[in-house]
Amino acid sequence: MIVKTEAIVLRSMKYGETSRILTLYTRDFGRMSVIVKGARSAKPKFGAALDLMSHSAVVMYKKEHRELQLLTQADLLHQYRRVIDNADRLMYGFAILEFLSATVHGEEAHEELFEILHSSLEALNEEQARPENILLHYLLRLSQALGIGLDAGSCVRCGLALEEEDALRRTAHFSLSRGGFTCAHCPPPPDVMDCAVESVRDLQWIDRHEVGNIVTLAMSRRAAGESLNLLHRHLASHIPEMKAIKSLPMIDLFAVSDRDGKQ
Numbered sequence: 001m002i003v004k005t006e007a008i009v010l011r012s013m014k015y016g017e018t019s020r021i022l023t024l025y026t027r028d029f030g031r032m033s034v035i036v037k038g039a040r041s042a043k044p045k046f047g048a049a050l051d052l053m054s055h056s057a058v059v060m061y062k063k064e065h066r067e068l069q070l071l072t073q074a075d076l077l078h079q080y081r082r083v084i085d086n087a088d089r090l091m092y093g094f095a096i097l098e099f100l101s102a103t104v105h106g107e108e109a110h111e112e113l114f115e116i117l118h119s120s121l122e123a124l125n126e127e128q129a130r131p132e133n134i135l136l137h138y139l140l141r142l143s144q145a146l147g148i149g150l151d152a153g154s155c156v157r158c159g160l161a162l163e164e165e166d167a168l169r170r171t172a173h174f175s176l177s178r179g180g181f182t183c184a185h186c187p188p189p190p191d192v193m194d195c196a197v198e199s200v201r202d203l204q205w206i207d208r209h210e211v212g213n214i215v216t217l218a219m220s221r222r223a224a225g226e227s228l229n230l231l232h233r234h235l236a237s238h239i240p241e242m243k244a245i246k247s248l249p250m251i252d253l254f255a256v257s258d259r260d261g262k263q
Contacts, residue, residue: 151180
């Protein structure tokens, strides 16, 4: 059966003399593996349409129960040049792709996941983008779409709204098993991660906004690092088969920018 859909390239690997095997995330079929014959020839047929992170319209011969589908046509819709040409942004882009690859397996249509991926890459490509905010927003939305959303709004024990003035004091306690924080009035469960109250407040703010409207939040390095570690561990604790995210150490090397001068 010939099918058409939009796709974003998550992974690319050489196959044989001239072919490539790609992992795509598609709007209509979810994650797919495809083979592209002649993709590495002297005159590649599809140009940048099959480059990593490219957003393209693709045509495939799709056969049920076959692990590797045949891609026959690809037309580039969008290439995220500000991401590709900037080493800092590129690592965040890689992390976004990796988190999706590590948490979603098999062909299953999930248009919301496609839209989250697409909108995050679009935001990362904006001139004034704050890559750390976008990655955190992406992980919040990814966990929600997978049914394991992180709750930063209320205490997981008593339900107290954490935005109340005395709900959090000095240090916040995050429960990996319950996927949320305990307030200052409740005893923390045994599987807690401690983090700064600032990190919780920043996650609450990011979660309240759409990805295109989070550029105004200037996070400190501590808050950004803690929040990323927390969301990474949250996903891993609920998805035992989740693979390692190899790009995360590279994000540490480039370091989150202190645009507001906070330490």
